[in-house]
Amino acid sequence: MRIRFWGTRGSVPTPGPSTVRYGGNTSCTEVRTDDGSLIVIDCGTGARALGQALVTEAEASGVAPRGTILISHTHWDHIHGLPFFAPLFVEGSEWDIYGPRGLAQNLDRVLAGQMEYHYFPVALDEASADTRYHDLVEGTFNVPGAVIVSRYLNHPALTLGYRIEADGAVLVYASDHEPHDVALAGGEPIPDQSADGRHVAFLRGADVVVHDTQYELANYGSKQGWGHSTMEYVVEVASEADVGTLVMSHHDPNRDDAAVDDLLLRAQARARDGLEVVAAAEGTMIEVLARGHARAAAGDASATAEPALETLAPCVVVAIDDPVLDAAVRAAALAEGLTVERPDEHGADLSDAVVVVDADDSRFTGIGAGALSVLGATRRAVPTAIATTVSDWLVLPCSIAHVRTKLRAAVLRRAARWLAAPVGPDEQARLASLHRLAVLDTPPDPSFDRLAELARAATGTPIALVTLVDEGRQWFKAHLGFDATETHRDESFCAHAILTADVMQVPDVLEDGRFADNPISVGPGRIRFYAGAPLTLHDGNRVGTLCVADRRPRVLSDEQVTELKRLADLVVDELEARAGIETSS
Ligand SMILES: [Zn+2]
Ligand SMILES: [Zn+2]
16 A cells, blocks of 8 residues: 655645645545555645546546545545546546535535535536545445545544555554643653543554644644644654554644754654654655554445434433533534433433533532433543543533534434444453464364354354454454354454453344444344353453354343353363463363
C-alpha cells in the first residue's frame, strides 16, 4: 500500500511562497493498494490536482477512473475540492463515497449542500459519473482492495477516523481530532480506561498514522474545543500505540514551511525509540510497509448498517445539577431534535434513553443502568464519583457543537443495535497469556474437535466452537457447524463472553441490543442463540471461549451450563499442556 499527499493544510488553503514545501491545499490523501485499487481520503482543495492526474491517467489507459472516497467529516477543508474533482464529471467513471451518517440528513444531501445554486454553478446530481453514497456509523466495511474500520473522533462535527488494512499493512487516518481530556494536551501518559485510551487502541500497531497535529501546547490554550490535536498529545498517543511512522498533517494555516520544520524537530525529539515522525508534504509519497500488525479478518458491513432511528426515537435523560452544564446539554439535545427529560420525569425504565450524567457528582452514582447508552460528563481525566457503565465521555469544558456530536454518536451507536465488546482493563496481560499458548493459526486438531463435539452433544446444539479472542479478531481452534475460521473482533460474541467469569447466554440475539444487528445475527448462516463459557487459564486470564450456538432461540438448562463449563476447563488443560505450561491443579 502506498499513500500520496495532495493536500496537507488544515482549515483553509494557504498558497504562497512561504508554504511551497509542505503545500497550501487542504486535506486530500491518495491511497493505492498493491492490486491498484484507489482510495481517496478527504476532498479538500488538494482533490482538484489529484482529479486532473486521474483523468490524464485514464486518457492514457483508456479506462475510466474509479475508486473509493472516504470523507472524515463535512467541514469545508475536507470537502471543498469535491466539486472540482474532475473524475466525477467523466462518463463511465465510478465512485463510492463514504462518510459519517447524520441524524436528520444523509451524506449525499450534506455534500450537495455546498453545490447549491447560491454557492456553485453546477449541482452535484449533474455529475455524470456513476456515484454511490454510503452513510457510515462505527464498524467495519469492505472496499475493493481493503478492509476498513471506522471510529468516531473527538471533533465539533461528527467525524470518523479510518483504519485501513490492505496488503498486510495498516494505515490509520485520524483527522480532525482533539484530546478528549485537555489535560493530556502536553503529552502526559494516557490512562488506559479513558476515551483517549480508546484512541490509542484504535491506532494500535498501525504501520503509518496520518494524524491532525494542528497545534502544540504553547498555542493550544485559546483553541481548546476547536477539535484539533497538539503535537505533544499525538506523539504520546503514537508512541503508546506502537505506531511505525507518524505523519503530522492538517498543518495550521499560520505555520509557514520553517515553522512546520521546527514543529517536526520538536516532535522527533519527543518520540520514543522506534517511532519515526515525518510531516506530510504535498506531492510526497510514503510506502506503508507491513510490520505484521494487520488484524482485520474478512470485513463485514457493520459500518454501513441502517440504524433503526425511527423505531428507537431516543430521549435524552439529563442527570446534572450544574445549571451551566445542564443548559448546554439541553440546548445540544434540542438542536439534534431529541427530547429531554430529568430522571424523575422519565421513570425507571431507561431502555429508550441516552443518559447524560455528571460523573463528578456523587448524587448521580449508579444512574443509567439499563439505558441505551450513558454519556459521562467530567471535568478531569478520571472522574471522582462515577460508579456506572459509561459508554463515552464528555470532558469539560466543551462547546455545544461538541455536546451535539457526542449525543449524535451515542444515538447512532445504539441505533444500529449491536455493540462491539469493550476491551477489558487486563487486555495486555490477557493477550500476553494468549500468545504464550502459541495456538493461533495452528492447524485443526482432533482433540479440540472432540471437545467441541462433546459440547454440541451435551447442549443439543448444531454449532460448537473453540474460540481465541486475539487483539483484532477471534480465531477458531475448532469450528463445528460454522464455516468461518475467524471473524473480526467487533462482531465477536465471545469478546463479550470473556468479560465475565460465568457462562454468557443470549437466548435470542434479536432481542438483545448488543447483538440484534450483528452481522453474525443478520448475515447468511445467521444464529439466534449463543452460550459461551470463558476459557480461564490458570493465571486468571480469559483468552477465549468454548461456545455453542443454534439457529433458533433457546435457553440451556443448569445441567447443560455446568457441563459446558466442565468441557471449557478441559479445553484449557489441553491448551496449557500443549504449550508446556505447568499448572499446580
Ligand atoms: Zn479540518
Ligand atoms: Zn473539521
